[in-house]
Amino acid sequence: MPPMKFCPSCAAPVAERIPDGDHLPRAVCTRCGTIHYRNPRLIAGCVPEREGRILICRRAIEPRRGYWTIPAGFMEIGETLQQAAARECHEEALARVEVGSLCAVVHVLHAEQVHVMFRAVLAADGAFGVGAESLETVLCDESDIPWPDIAFASVEFTLRRYLEDRKAGREGLHYRTFA
Amino acid sequence: MPPMKFCPSCAAPVAERIPDGDHLPRAVCTRCGTIHYRNPRLIAGCVPEREGRILICRRAIEPRRGYWTIPAGFMEIGETLQQAAARECHEEALARVEVGSLCAVVHVLHAEQVHVMFRAVLAADGAFGVGAESLETVLCDESDIPWPDIAFASVEFTLRRYLEDRKAGREGLHYRTFA
Numbered sequence: 207m208p209p210m211k212f213c214p215s216c217a218a219p220v221a222e223r224i225p226d227g228d229h230l231p232r233a234v235c236t237r238c239g240t241i242h243y244r245n246p247r248l249i250a251g252c253v254p255e256r257e258g259r260i261l262i263c264r265r266a267i268e269p270r271r272g273y274w275t276i277p278a279g280f281m282e283i284g285e286t287l288q289q290a291a292a293r294e295c296h297e298e299a300l301a302r303v304e305v306g307s308l309c310a311v312v313h314v315l316h317a318e319q320v321h322v323m324f325r326a327v328l329a330a331d332g333a334f335g336v337g338a339e340s341l342e343t344v345l346c347d348e349s350d351i352p353w354p355d356i357a358f359a360s361v362e363f364t365l366r367r368y369l370e371d372r373k374a375g376r377e378g379l380h381y382r383t384f385a
Numbered sequence: 386m387p388p389m390k391f392c393p394s395c396a397a398p399v400a401e402r403i404p405d406g407d408h409l410p411r412a413v414c415t416r417c418g419t420i421h422y423r424n425p426r427l428i429a430g431c432v433p434e435r436e437g438r439i440l441i442c443r444r445a446i447e448p449r450r451g452y453w454t455i456p457a458g459f460m461e462i463g464e465t466l467q468q469a470a471a472r473e474c475h476e477e478a479l480a481r482v483e484v485g486s487l488c489a490v491v492h493v494l495h496a497e498q499v500h501v502m503f504r505a506v507l508a509a510d511g512a513f514g515v516g517a518e519s520l521e522t523v524l525c526d527e528s529d530i531p532w533p534d535i536a537f538a539s540v541e542f543t544l545r546r547y548l549e550d551r552k553a554g555r556e557g558l559h560y561r562t563f564a
Contacts, residue, residue, distance in 0.1 A: 208393070208419060210393040210394075214389040244462060245460060248499060281424060281499075282409065283423060283494075287492070308490075315462075315464075379487060
């Protein structure tokens with residue numbers, strides 16, 4: 207998100223100050239007084255599995271173009287986290303999934319994001335393809351996951367916990383914070 | 386959040402349009418072209434327990450002033466969900482807690498919010514008080530919870546699932562969507 211310089215309500219300049227009763231500096235309009243809060247944004251994603259293999263996507267867009275990820279993206283207004291995860295899977299890999307249990311919640315502080323990653327199962331037809339934001343997509347055996355070329359630390363964290371849990375026959379929920 | 390009328394980057398008017406490669410209308414600046422995304426915001430909260438009783442707060446602020454809630458509020462940038470839940474507990478009830486497992490994720494679509502509610506245990510000294518955003522706070526037996534006067538549907542949902550789980554000796558994760 208670009209820094210706020212002008213009030214989105216009235217176009218006057220904003221100033222950083224701590225509102226009465228608050229404890230953090232906020233962007234406050236110097237004319238209309240509106241306080242504009244800035245909050246972490248949600249990324250929803252999933253680990254889509256079919257017959258033991260995992261669907262991963264090579265990114266066609268920045269950041270990390272050319273690197274591999276699981277389907278994930280910004281949650282939209284009006285949808286649930288599970289719907290967002292399924293939508294991203296369809297957009298990036300043209301795949302329909304049934305979203306399952308929550309696998310990982312990753313706080314990415316420098317990006318001002320919370321990544322919420324679910325388990326998922328590919329629809330019965332197993333169809334997938336290459337969405338507009340992907341260069342290629344692959345249904346990948348565990349041993350073929352391109353670990354050095356994974357796009358984001360949150361994705362590597364999620365995949366490793368997912369695979370550990372699968373081996374152990376459990377479905378845990380895992381937390382991690384990246385400064 | 387008030388609707389965006391002017392670009393926070395350059396103060397020119399914004400227009401609602403679907404950017405190239407996108408599928409939803411966004412606020413796009415008519416001068417500098419910046420796309421301003423709007424995303425759901427995170428509320429973090431917890432159910433603080435001590436010796437079987439639950440700490441609840443009567444709200445001193447709108448919305449739902451005078452009604453009861455568990456400690457919860459907007460997640461800030463730079464903190465984790467667990468830290469946000471603990472901070473809100475300290476602000477609203479002057480209580481220190483150890484945050485435990487995730488109890489409920491509630492999508493509140495009309496408010497453009499995702500409520501993330503944890504289990505928690507009050508610190509050993511059991512101290513609590515009345516924070517600036519509360520009219521009163523009470524460590525409450527299950528049988529004394531003022532159900533008709535609970536402030537928000539997400540809080541009632543969380544408390545009911547929490548108590549059911551406690552009775553059953555489990556710590557489940559529960560989802561709900563309110564349109």
